[in-house]
Amino acid sequence: MLMHEKFHLDRLYKLRKKCYNQDNSIRKEERVMTKVIRYTSDYLCMIADYGSPERHRHPTAHLVIADESTLRCTVGNAYFECEGIxxxxxxxxxxxxxxxxxVFLIADPSxxxxxxxERFLASSDHAVLPEDAISEVQKICRQYNGDMDIQILKKLDIYSEKRITADDRVLTAIAKIESSPSITPDMMEHLCRKTYLSQSRLSHLFKAETGNTLAGYLAFMKMRKAFExxxxxxxxxxxxxxxxxxxxSHLAATCKRMFGISLSAFLRSQKE
Known part of the structure; x- marks a missing residue:
């Protein structure tokens, strides 16, 4: 083979490879679809097609129901397949x-x-939903209406607008966080003054009462305020x-890390 022929073949191969990779990238991007159904102080509900997300963790509880295909789940060291978790x-x-x-991302405390x-997790880090419950939830998903998220939570008997915590100091901290226009670096100092507790004691109490870290709850609420x-x-x-x-850019990075969705996609879905 002549040198110039090999050069042209190499260029053709590289061009085809580039086109193939671009085509795959476009197809992958088309699969990453997210539409937000509702975002409240307690949860974010969305219809999502994540493709193949990497292993991650959130400061929020998860409720995930398959609408079209089986879920392949890894939680901790356990792998299993199901239609709701x-x-x-x-x-x-x-x-x-x-x-x-x-997908529901649900804030603690709520x-x-x-x-x-109480009804599903007990002391475990995950629970597979019963088949009969999944079937009923999937019917709601396919009918699709504005109250779909509330209907799903009610069908699973976990809908609540109340916070269940026995300690008034935790309630005081939550009220302060919700009423503040922003979550600033000195928020912890304000919470400590409000509750008359040290930072370590307040963080420990918050975790004991709600099951979630105070830092995680602050991050969730900061995101909600930014979206509002x-x-x-x-x-x-x-x-x-x-x-x-x-x-x-800090907001965008936090959105991607916490929710697995780009900020632009989230805001676009809110306008649709």
Whole structure:
């Protein structure tokens, strides 16, 4: 083979490989679809097609229901397949599916997570949902209406608008977090003054009463405040700064880390 012929063949091979990789990238991007159904102070509900996410953990509890295909789950060191699962906040996990999923990210503390623990999780870090419950939930998903998320939680008997905690100091901390316009670095200091507790004592009490870390709850609420500001018409930089983030890039990175969804995709889905 002549040198110039080999050169042209190499160029053709590289061009074909580049086109193949770009095509695969486009197809993969098309699979990563997310539509937010509702975002409240207690949970985020979305229809998602994650493709193959990496192993991760959240400061929120998980409820995931397969809408089109079986879930392939790894929680801790356990691998199994199912069509519906609850996962305790902080548990390392990976969930793969070839179709859409209904995903709830549920904040601790909330009445919902208390009921999840009482009726499904007990002392385990995850629970596979019963087949009859999954079947009923999937019917709700396929009918799709504006209250789909509430209907699902009610069908599983875990819907609640109340927070269940016995300690007034934890309730005081939660009220302060919710009423504050932003979650700033000195928020912990404000909470300690409000509750007359040291930082270590307050963090320990919060974990004991709610099952989640105070830092995790602060992160969840900071995200919610940023989204609310963005939805009200603020640009991303202002929304991020008002909520307590250093920058819009910090907000975007936190959104991706916590929810597995890009900030632009989240905001786009809110407008649809």
């Amino acid at each position: 609850m996962i305790r906040s902080g548990a390392a996990h990976e969930i793969q599916s070839d179709g859409r999923m209904i 009445g919902i997570t208390e009921l999840m623990q 500001y963005a939805e009200s018409g603020m640009n991303l930089t202002d929304a991020a700064m008002h909520a307590g983030f250093d920058s819009s």
